[in-house]
Amino acid sequence: MDVSAFCRQSNVVVVVGKGGVGKTTVTAALARTAAEAGLDVLVLALDDSGGLPALFGRDEPFGYTEVVLVEGAPPAASPDGRRDRPGLVPGRIRGRVLTPDAALLEYLADHGLGRVSRRLVQSGALDVVATAIPGVREMLVLARLKQIERDGVADLIILDAPATGHAVTFLTSSGGLADAARGGPLRSQAEQVVEMLSDPARCQVLLVTAPEETPVNEVVETAYRLEDEVGTRLGPVVVNGCYPVIDHLDADPIAAARAAGVAEPSPSDARRIHEAAHFRSRRQAVERHQLERLATELPLPRVVLPYLFTAGVGPAEVVSLAASLTAGIEALA
Secondary structure, eight states: OOHHHHHTSOSEEEEEEOTTSOHHHHHHHHHHHHHHTTOEEEEEEESSOTTHHHHTTOSSOOOSSOEEEEOBOOOOBOTTSOBSOTTOBSSEEEEEEEOHHHHHHHHHHHTTOHHHHHHHHHTTHHHHHHHHSTTHHHHHHHHHHHHHHHHTOOSEEEEEOOOHHHHHHHHHHHHHHHHHOOSHHHHHHHHHHHHHHTOTTTEEEEEEEOSSHHHHHHHHHHHHHHHHHTOOEEOOEEEEEEOOOOSOTTSOHHHHHHHHTSOOOOHHHHHHHHHHHHHHHHHHHHHHHHHHHHHHHOOSOEEEEEOOOSSSOOHHHHHHHHHHHHHHHHTOO
16 A cells, blocks of 8 residues: 555544553554655644654654654655655654643634633643543543644644543543533534544554563454544554564574584583574464454554564664554555
8 A cells, every 4th residue: 555645544543552562652653654655744742752762863842832853854864765864854843741730721812812821721720620530631632642643743743642441431431421411612623533533534443462461362352442532534553563483493403503614502502502493482472473463353544563673762763663663564464
C-alpha cells in the first residue's frame, strides 16, 4: 500500500496501547513516516509532552503552544544517493499538548467568556464540574481535537492517547455525555465529537501491542470495545518489539565454530552461548505463538516492528522504526 495514501486515510489517528508496549515511540515513528511521505503532521499529547520531546531530539518539554519538532525540507543527496541531512524530511512535524483546563479556556474565550473562564479555572471550578459531570474533562479535550481537525491545520493529526485501560473511557466519554445531556452546548459538542470519532475519513485508531500474552489479551479486548462502544474505524495492529528470527539456535557452539573454521569457544563461553541461544529460542517461540493468536482472535492487518537492542530510544531509533513501519505499510494489501 502507498504510504502517503495510508497516512491520508483519516485526518486523525489515535494511537492506543497498553503501557510499556512503546505506544509513544510508535506515535513518533508514525509521525516520521508521514513526514517522510511529504505530509504536514501535528502530534498531540495529553496533559504533558511526556517522552515525545526526547524522541525528536529536544531537551525541553513542550506545552499547549505549538512547537516544530522536525523541520520540513527536501533532504540533500550525495552523489551516491545517500542523504546528507537525515534529520530533514519532505514534510514537517509539529507538537503540542492538550489539557482540559486549556481546552476549556479556549472554548469559553471563543464564546466571549475569556475573563470568566480564567477565574473558573483558577478557582478550581473545573474540578467541581468534572466531579458533577463524569466525562466532561475528556470531552473538553476531544472537542478541542475536533476543532483542530475541522480547522485543517495539518494533513495528519496523531494523538498519543492514554494507555488502553483509560483510552476506552477517554473515547467513550462524549457518547455518554451526548446520551445524558438533554440539550445545550454540552450535548452539541459531545454529538460533534461522536460524529468525528465514528467517521472513518476523519478518525481511526491505531492499536499498538507487544508479542506477549497480557498485551495481546488487552489489545484484543480493546479493539472489540472500541468497535462496539465508539464505532471508530480500526487501522492495522502494530506489534512492536519483535525479535528478529535466528535459525539453528540448537546448534552446538563448539561444533559450529569448527564447521565455520573459527576459533573454538572455551567451555565456559560455550555454556554462555548455549544459554543465550536457549533464551532466544524460547523468546521466539513465545512471540510466534502470540502472533498466531493475534491473527486468529483479531482479524485486522498487522505491521511488525523490530525490537531495538539499545539502552534508550531517541531520534535515530525513531528513524529506524519509521523505515520498518514504512516497509510494513507498503506490504499491506
